[in-house]
Amino acid sequence: MEREQIIQKNKQITNAILVSQMQDHKGFKIFMDDINEVEKVYQFRDIRDVKSLDDLNYAKGYVQALEEMKNYFESQKHFALLPMTDPDTGDEEVLNKKEE
DSSP, X not given: OOHHHHHHHHHHHHHHHHHHHHHTSHHHHHHHHHHHHHHHHHHTOOGXXXXXXXXXXXXXXXXXXXXXXXXXXXXXXXXTTSOEEOTTTOOEEOOOOOOO
16 A cells, blocks of 8 residues: 555544544433434324425435434444554554454
């Protein structure tokens, strides 16, 4: 790999580690619980409340956005476990020592 690619990948891994650490905070669990409740409200709406196809599409888009956000957080946990490469020596080191 070229030096610039290694530096860019290391930066992405560092960012993933920070996002992963954020997910360990108690406040993040509260946030995700709230997101799950909001998702349920939109996902399991009473069909009698849906007045138009636009309302239904809006709810569908909202649920998809929340799912994408949850997938992002999960993928960052996995990405944080990748080894970082020293651009000068090529040595690899896993900075995030915690297991999933």
